[in-house]
Amino acid sequence: MTAPPIGRRAGGELDLLAARMAADCLRVVDVDELVAAIEATGVNDRVAQQQYGFPSVFALGEAVLSHLDGDRGHQLARLAAGGAATGRPDPYIRQALLRSALYLTPVLLAAAVAGPLGRVDWPAPAAALVVGWSGAQALAYLAHLVGAHRGPGAGTRVLAVGFLGLAGAWSAVLAMAPAALVGPDRGLAYVVSLAELAYFAAVAAALVTRAEAAVLAWTMPSWLVSVLAVGGWWPAGWRVPVEVALLATLALILGRAYRHVARRATGTGHRVRAADAARALAYLVIGLGQALAFVVVWRAEPGGSGPPPAALPLLAAVPMMELFVGWHTARVAAGLDAYDDRGAYRRHLRRGAAATIAALCVPLALGLALGASAYRLPLGLSAQPGVRGAVLAVAAGVLLAGVFTVVLLLATRRWLATAALVAVAPVGLTVGALAGRGGAPTDPAPGLAEGWLLPTLVLVLSTVYALGLVIAAAALLDPRSYR
């Protein structure tokens, strides 16, 4: 279509139309997109002929585009609109800190009720921890899957039903468990382990509904009660004991986390398929391996009345792990926006993989150094009762934190089966080693711990960590894991 010469009759009108369409033109990718926009303003072929002197709106669209292309400023603006990065930087630091605060809140709560907790034998809360940790991993995956298709209400209902089932099953197990595993106060064991499960349920719901900040805000009352209790400022004469107050604050957290539970499902049904079930199983195994390894490291060093030495590096590692994996993920995502060339992006990924693996070598080196130095402490400290064990426990904590990070990285890169294998390897190998020696895997005597349980654990964790690093390097260098 050839546009008639403009200027005599329609030049001014065309200027006005071009000015009106300039904003639309910044993002048009096809002249007919501009034509559609012009038509939507009421310009049809008749108007194009009578008002602008063009035979059709299509010809008018071509003319408007040519008119605007003569404007250098407009051209530059269009280039800028077309080349602008589409993604926004991932706020991973905030997310990592929020999640870490959520994960670490139970430590504060446990400190606040250390007295009553002492009346429950450790197997009950430890087993509840394993059930809650692994269940949360699997259920959170399924809830996320369902929630993505049917909305947050459906997602949180999956969690609610799953955790209610776990709580019921756990209560039945507890009812049948011998007193030696539960402690003198069976009722208290129920309360403690069910409270653990409830907190896992709340955190899982917070993650699935992306409400970490809101749920964390609702943990503030429990923080306040815990701080008052730990600091000794909880008034002794109050009618409400600390334990009851904490349970009430836990109910608040649960209420906030499950506020969508009654919301109607949106969209259409989503069938969980075999592949989904397999992934959920992988997450279950990952959670199981992590929780069991945590319990083994926690219980390996008999310690005194204070917190176990291994807990210190593990607690410090929680925010570091979240930040580290968040940094890795954000770096990968930033590359997607920054590059339009596959070769350059691959180089970016390789550099990121190298930096990630190099950073992960630090805890391994630290753990190995601590493990070795436990036998060569200055001033003869290695021979002092409990010192060597404490250092070995710290080494085990450092190494376990590193293994957790490797598992998290593998899961992030969707090497789920491998991640599950790495997660269960420490416990599996340790139990195997202990079985070979005929020793008991838990509740070791101080001599046993310092003699070979802790060294075995350090050795196993170092081996798993080193192998995990090699596997992680393979995953990070595999372009398919970034699809």
Place this chain on the structure above:
Amino acid sequence: MRIALITEGTYPYVAGGVSTWCQQLLTGLDRHAFQLVAITAYAGGQRAAYELPPNVAAVRTVPVWDRARPATGWVARGRHRRSGTAAAVPLCRGLLDDGPKAAGLFAGGLRQLAQQAAGGAHPLHDVPLAEVLVDAWQASRVAGGDVRLPLPRLSLRDARDAAVLLEHAVRPLAHRLPPVDACHPVAAGLPLLVALAAKWRTGTPYLLTEHGSYLRERYLEYGDSLPVAVKAVMLRFYRALARLGYAEAAVVSSVSDFNRRWELRHGAEPARVRVVPNGVAPDAYPALAGEPADPTVVWVGRIDPLKDLHTLVRAFDTVRREVPGARLRLAGPVPATGADYARSCHALVDSLGLREVVEFAGPVASSREAYATGSLVALSSISEGMPYTVIEAMMCGRATVSTDVGGVAETVGDAGVVVPPGDPAAFAAGCVRLLRDPAERARLGEAARARALARYTLPHMLAAYDDLYGEVAATAPVRLPVVDRLPAADPTIALAPT
């Protein structure tokens, strides 16, 4: 004849507009047997909005956004991935560029995908489409492409996002139709993929009907909703698909000359494009006798951004000041995709202080009863094909004020008021003029009914499509009868002449 009627996002799950037309067609052409193929976002959980007539043999839902359907078996998946990648390369190169060579590449790539998907696996699933797209993009930029509108920068994220959209978009290629004599896609978009696949696999010809211009609606829909580069990929895909669809169709039918312009613009052969206006049954829409006591503007339709109710509400703000006691009645459902827009309409009504005089009446059982509640019928859309609201109102003898979009002006002719779209002042002026002048209202109402009876009746429309089906089937290649494939009672495929 056995026809596969192929819809996208409309019949039988969404009421109104195109779905009304589908129901009319299926009910009216009861000597044909129909397979209904409904392309939807997800499968399941949807209820038909219409009672399906007995000549609909089956409803086949083709979900685009459900889980991917991969090839079965490890070896087959590897082969699928390789052949899918090989087909994706010309597809992507072809869709990015213009001209006959690019069109050939696109058609070749799509055809390869259709053959590959004949087993039912989604053709681009597990194919490294983002990588293919990036390479095609670079090649197109190096080659120069469109000098005036060069391709924008495609980041790897853009490529991934576009690849996801594209992978889902081509899934209908995997749908396997039962033996039919002709396909009838009801949009030059995803329904074309089912029809093209059937044509390439079995030689089944198709009649393409467009109510609105699918491509034009994508241009309007994608304006700011996607990153520029992702938008460019998808719009070029739809452009290439529409062009291929026009080229391969036995006949293209359009509801208005307005749409026909777009079809010709994108390569449809003029001799093969027919204009068949929509029609309504005169018996179902006899002339309305009286008018409501209060001067009332009534709007009937689906609450959706394309209906531009904001302009109507703003226009009514003026009408209310000019015509004391005037009321506005908005009758129609809110589809799931229009919930945000409906909220914005309510907010606008509140902000203008019109809550007492604007009524959101919700879905209505009978559109005629809805027209009866108005002194005039309004249509404020920014895009339309050939709206039933206008034809039905004309048949009822109601005066209309509508916007000059799509085929509206040619439908209304001089039997109603037509104003530019998106212009509240012009819309208000049209309404005020008619509300103040009962004689003019009555005159236009009578003229509208006479025009509708002469041009837009259902029997006329059905006869036209019946003829088109015959014409389309006549283009099918001769096929020898295969005893175990063709039922003896239905020799139409075997005997169809070339």
